[in-house]
Amino acid sequence: MSDLQVLQDKLNYDKTFDCVQCGYCLPACPTYETMERETHSPRGRINLVKMVAEGKATVNDLESPIEKCLGCMACTTVCPTNVQYGEILEGTKEVIDEQKEKTKRRQQMERFLFDEFFPSKNWMDTLGDASWFYQKSGLQTMAQRTGASKIAPLHIEEFEKVLPEMPSPKRRRDRAKRYIRKRPSTAKVAFFTGCIMDSVFFYSNENTIELLLRSGAEVLIPEEQSCCGALHAHTGKKESAKELAKQNIDAFEKENVDYIINNAGGCGAKLVEYDHLFEKGTEWHQRAVRFVEKVKDISEVLVDLDHLDFQKPLNKTVTYQPSCHMTNVQGVTDAPLELIKKIPGVQLKELDRPDFCCGSAGIYNVVNYEESMDILDVKMEDVCGVAPEGIVTSNPGCLLQMKLGVEREGLNDKSDAVHLVDLLMEADPQ
Known part of the structure; x- marks a missing residue:
């Protein structure tokens, strides 16, 4: 096989021909709307991939358009020819x-982040514990008063303002591995805690467990x-994935x-696609299919x-900001709304464009901060039109991003963002 054929295989060149360049994807694409460039639209990116696969352009020509893509998969929901854009x-x-x-230095940093940091429960616990100490010791207050947080890289100054309250190291480590309250149980479930959810949104994970227990389930971790x-x-490290x-x-x-069970739209989207990672007919593909069938x-x-x-x-007005990956990949749309509507006293006001991405997209808002904020501004214009007292989300990245949107709009005294499970627990379910 020639080098060009190898490249075409990796780029999924054969799948690019499913795109007929009709343009249905353009109104659905957040980056096309905010950047106003054809190369930053789904069909533009596919055309560039095709050109590289044919030797008419270089991989360098692809880098910026591809890295600026949110991966929200909104284009796939409107595509009339079912282009496998995600692949x-x-x-x-x-x-x-x-x-x-x-x-x-970059190679060392990537190896640390992707091979050691994110896959490690110890590192995730350390991140949570360090954040707890930063909050409880007064360092956060001091850093904000003195402006010291402004010198931190990657706009950490903005994100640390909207971090939720962290649990103590003891509370984090005292969590059990098995819970059961009602016998016989209504279901036996295993909880995928997630790395960021468990380190930064530990209380949301606890509420997830409690909701399952109150529903009569036995919960394993x-x-x-x-x-x-x-x-x-999402960063091209398929073998690590x-x-x-x-x-x-x-x-x-x-x-x-x-x-x-998962409670993070982005994590759930990856979990339900595990079978795509393995060649059909192999043992791992068969095991992945059985795994995926149980993911909810x-x-x-x-x-x-x-x-x-x-x-x-x-007794409050809320709106729902759905996770793109939960909507466009998992296909979960009705269940969150159904639960919100069951809460007494809650008035649900839907956004004009609920499916427009908030701009979080994993770590997109960290590595592409300015582009992410442009997208967030569009989202917050929609939110401000509804004027809710609460913005309900179903993904940790979306939750931080919407909290940041509230902060940027100066709405802290009028509104807040909350994970769906936290809103449900606030209503005291029995």
């Missing part, structure tokens, strides 16, 4: 990652689970559960079990 995107990112010239691999796949998938499949199939968002399972009776009226 083209991840294949292209893998090629870019392989051919990109990197300094030794496999100790050997790891990062879902979404960040790895495969290894993490194998680790998670192995960890969860040891327990004979009815569901594998927390909202779907709570609706299916239907055992929650909300006791406390909240």
Whole structure:
């Protein structure tokens, strides 16, 4: 096989011909709307991939348009020819990652982040514990008063303002591995805690467990689970994503559960695509298919079990900002809305464009901050038109991004962003 044929295979060149350049994707693409450039639209990116695969352009020509893509998959929901944009995107990112010239320092940083930091529960606990100390010791207040946080890289000054309250190290480590409250249980489930969810949104994870228990489920938390691999796949590190998938499949199939629960739209989207990582007919593909069949968002399972009776009226107006990956990849749309509508006293006002991305997209808002803020501004214009007292989300990245949007708009005294499970617990379900 020639070098060009190898490149075409990695770029999923054959799939680019499904795109007929009709332009249906243009109104759905956030980066096309904010950047107003054809190269930053889905069809423009596909055309560039095709040109590179044919030797008419270089991989360098692809780098900026591909790295500026949110990967929100909104284009796939409107595409009349069912273009597999996600496969083209991840294949292209893998090629870019392989051919990109990197300094030794960047190589070391990537190895640390993707091979050691995100897959490690110890590192995630350390991140959570350090954030707790930063909040409780007064360092956060001091840094904000003196302006010291402004010298931090990657706009950390903005994000640290909207971090949720962190649990103590003791509370984090005292969490059990198995919970059961009602016998017989309504279902036996395993909870995928997620790396960022468990380190930064620990209380939301606790509320997820509690909601499942109040629904009568038995809840297991496999100790050997790891990062879902979404960040790895989205940055072109497919082999690392495969290894993490194998680790998670192995960890969860040891327990004979009815569901594998997640509460993060981005993580869930990767989990339900594990079978795409392996060649059909192989043992790992078969195991991945069985794994995927059990993966469910927390909202779907709570609706299916239907055992929650909300006791406390909240008497507030809320809007729902759906996770792109939960909507466009997992196909979960109705369950969160159904749960919100069950809460007494809550008035749900839907956004004009709920499916428009908030600009978080994993770590997009960190590595492409300015572009992300342009997208967030469009989203917040929609939110301000609804003027809710609460913005409900279903993904940690979306939650931080919407909190940042509230902060940027100066709406802290009027509105806040909250994860769906936290809103449900606030209504005292029994």
